[in-house]
Amino acid sequence: MANWTIEDAERLYRVKRWGGGYFEIGENGNLHVTPAFDNPDVRIDFNTVIEEIKQEGVQFPVVVRFHDILRSQVALLNQTFRQSIKEAEYQGQYQGVYPVKVNQMREVVEEIVDAGAPYDYGLEAGSKAELLTVLSFETSEKSLTILNGYKDEEFMRLALLGRKLGRNIIVVVEKYSELLSLVRIAKELNIDPIIGVRSKMTVKGRGKWESSGGDRAKFGLTIAEIINAAKYLQEQGLGHCLKLLHFHIGSQLTDIRSVKDAVAEGGRIYAELRKMGVDMTHVDVGGGLGVDYDGTQSTSDSSRNYSMQEYVADVVYGMKEICDLEEVPHPNLVSESGRAITAHHSCVITQIVGEIKNSDIQFDTQASEDEHVLVSNMRDLVPAFDNGSNLQEIFNDASQWKEQAIEAFKLRVISLEELAKLETLYWQIMARLNQELKQVEFVPEELKGLEYALSSQYLCNFSIFQSAADTWAIDQVLPVVPITRMNEEPSVNCSLVDITCDSDGKIDQFIGEQGISDVLHLHKLKPGEEYYAGLFLTGAYQDVMGDMHNLFGRLNEVHIFSDDDDPADFYIEEVVTGSSVSGVLSIMQYNPSAMAKDVKRAIDRQVAAGNIKPREGVKWTDFYEDCLHGYTYLKTGK
Numbered sequence: 317m318a319n320w321t322i323e324d325a326e327r328l329y330r331v332k333r334w335g336g337g338y339f340e341i342g343e344n345g346n347l348h349v350t351p352a353f354d355n356p357d358v359r360i361d362f363n364t365v366i367e368e369i370k371q372e373g374v375q376f377p378v379v380v381r382f383h384d385i386l387r388s389q390v391a392l393l394n395q396t397f398r399q400s401i402k403e404a405e406y407q408g409q410y411q412g413v414y415p416v417k418v419n420q421m422r423e424v425v426e427e428i429v430d431a432g433a434p435y436d437y438g439l440e441a442g443s444k445a446e447l448l449t450v451l452s453f454e455t456s457e458k459s460l461t462i463l464n465g466y467k468d469e470e471f472m473r474l475a476l477l478g479r480k481l482g483r484n485i486i487v488v489v490e491k492y493s494e495l496l497s498l499v500r501i502a503k504e505l506n507i508d509p510i511i512g513v514r515s516k517m518t519v520k521g522r523g524k525w526e527s528s529g530g531d532r533a534k535f536g537l538t539i540a541e542i543i544n545a546a547k548y549l550q551e552q553g554l555g556h557c558l559k560l561l562h563f564h565i566g567s568q569l570t571d572i573r574s575v576k577d578a579v580a581e582g583g584r585i586y587a588e589l590r591k592m593g594v595d596m597t598h599v600d601v602g603g604g605l606g607v608d609y610d611g612t613q614s615t616s617d618s619s620r621n622y623s624m625q626e627y628v629a630d631v632v633y634g635m636k637e638i639c640d641l642e643e644v645p646h647p648n649l650v651s652e653s654g655r656a657i658t659a660h661h662s663c664v665i666t667q668i669v670g671e672i673k674n675s676d677i678q679f680d681t682q683a684s685e686d687e688h689v690l691v692s693n694m695r696d697l698v699p700a701f702d703n704g705s706n707l708q709e710i711f712n713d714a715s716q717w718k719e720q721a722i723e724a725f726k727l728r729v730i731s732l733e734e735l736a737k738l739e740t741l742y743w744q745i746m747a748r749l750n751q752e753l754k755q756v757e758f759v760p761e762e763l764k765g766l767e768y769a770l771s772s773q774y775l776c777n778f779s780i781f782q783s784a785a786d787t788w789a790i791d792q793v794l795p796v797v798p799i800t801r802m803n804e805e806p807s808v809n810c811s812l813v814d815i816t817c818d819s820d821g822k823i824d825q826f827i828g829e830q831g832i833s834d835v836l837h838l839h840k841l842k843p844g845e846e847y848y849a850g851l852f853l854t855g856a857y858q859d860v861m862g863d864m865h866n867l868f869g870r871l872n873e874v875h876i877f878s879d880d881d882d883p884a885d886f887y888i889e890e891v892v893t894g895s896s897v898s899g900v901l902s903i904m905q906y907n908p909s910a911m912a913k914d915v916k917r918a919i920d921r922q923v924a925a926g927n928i929k930p931r932e933g934v935k936w937t938d939f940y941e942d943c944l945h946g947y948t949y950l951k952t953g954k
């Protein structure tokens with residue numbers, strides 16, 4: 317198509333739909349980023365970021381972080397709550413917290429704490445290590461620190477240390493026995509704790525995390541236990557410490573109805589407890605604010621059918637309505653949105669380093685004397701397209717002969733060379749079939765898989781286990797788009813494969829023009845020209861959940877700050893070096909310097925035996941050591 321436009325590219329990649337206002341396709345066909353929502357003049361051409369990364373000598377794949385996007389999301393969430401509270405004439409305040417488990421990277425948490433200071437935005441921790449982390453950050457005086465997750469005695473003591481430091485630390489009781497140990501330790505140390513209770517909810521969220529609610533939920537107290545907890549605290553003279561009701565019905569809530577239902581249920585519990593004389597002041601609605609990964613704005617697992625504004629309004633107005641009906645004070649509102657805060661701010665940029673395609677293989681298929689009839693049958697199918705044969709019949713015959721040929725090969729009836737010819741012809745026929753199918757209205761069921769079978773596999777220099785764990789573990793869809801050439805029509809249908817030695821190391825679920833597609837449209841690779849693709853919205857969970865499969869380890873990272881005065885509108889504030897081979901080996905209990913010595917000794921022996929020249933031996937020794945200290949991923953470029 318000669319007149320391919322940016323609008324066509326937008327329809328295909330849906331950048332604006334998933335981009336959250338930060339990403340769009342520029343007129344030059346490159347991806348553009350507007351990282352600060354209050355400054356639309358800062359517009360970064362992503363290709364200039366790649367050029368600068370190369371100039372800095374940083375090897376790909378690279379995680380690119382836009383700190384301004386993080387700041388923007390923190391401001392947006394807080395401003396949206398404030399606005400909604402004002403409009404609703406809601407009497408309580410919003411005191412949100414960022415759950416660090418979503419992305420614990422120091423620079424990320426630092427940026428969020430800094431951007432959140434004007435809003436008294438706090439932090440949430442769910443484990444001892446996270447609690448130790450959170451305690452080391454200086455959040456604003458009024459902000460909350462919320463502690464979820466299962467807790468041992470040490471955890472409780474750390475929480476009370478936080479109280480000593482003057483912080484508003486709320487220990488959320490997930491399990492009744494935690495209350496007993498908290499009370500015991502608080503009395504021993506003579507410190508008043510601030511206590512929250514997590515309610516086991518009957519409402520279930522829709523989506524991948526729906527088991528966070530319902531009777532079999534792993535966290536939370538039943539209604540009976542909550543009432544018992546309140547009574548127990550009163551008996552112990554600590555009734556005034558119970559301040560917060562917590563619930564969390566799951567992450568990535570796809571349907572706004574579950575948010576409304578949860579607020580209705582939680583609001584009722586709060587109101588009843590108030591009426592029973594419990595002096596609760598806060599209701600914490602947990603996380604769950606979703607991200608529209610596939611840009612469909614639907615209840616599909618990778619999307620959501622609501623906006624941030626709508627979510628916030630449903631929390632604020634929902635709580636107000638119940639409290640007014642029940643004639644209890646409006647509680648302060650807490651939410652623990654992590655995904656929505658961090659998802660957009662980082663992405664993984666990788667180079668496509670090769671193409672794997674069955675139907676492109678060049679092989680001489682000329683007829684030879686006394687070749688097997690299966691091979692000639694297959695060859696004779698080629699003209700069948702021109703004499704009007706039924707496409708399904710051609711497909712059936714070709715498939716059957718291919719199967720028979722493999723059997724015949726095993727029985728030593730046809731030769732290796734004949735099998736190669738037959739397979740080559742088979743793929744040529746399939747490619748032709750796929751072309752022909754584009755002209756027909758009705759595509760038979762069996763032939764629908766042809767597009768996928770014929771698609772290329774683009775080999776990407778990254779590991780899905782490190783950089784996109786959820787696409788592997790829970791079929792999460794993440795947007796993948798090329799960084800350049802979006803003003804050209806993409807002519808290659810492909811899926812993506814990574815460089816791990818694992819056939820699971822692939823992505824074959826993409827944003828498609830209609831819903832989810834098993835192929836992605838990318839551009840034909842040009843010899844000698846680099847082609848980069850980005851995996852987007854990796855800032856929540858993906859950044860920190862990666863594992864060490866094949867010992868690839870962490871990626872090089874580049875932190876981008878926007879700067880209106882800079883010609884390119886940005887500068888690289890920091891480069892964080894990813895894993896070196898010696899680094900990942902040390903984790904696996906190897907001693908890289910001993911390894912280098914061992915290999916050097918082996919080389920020396922060969923030198924002594926005259927099998928390697930001394931000069932050459934030194935080169936090999938240095939080469940081994942360089943690789944040992946180098947990056948774990950493929951070395952691409954010059």
Ligand SMILES: *Cc1c(COP(=O)(O)O)cnc(C)c1O
Nearest residue numbers: 564567568603604652653654655
């Ligand atoms: C994981 C979790 C969150 C964060 O949820 P998001 O959906 O990422 O916002 C918040 N609260 C609790 C208790 C969690 O377990």
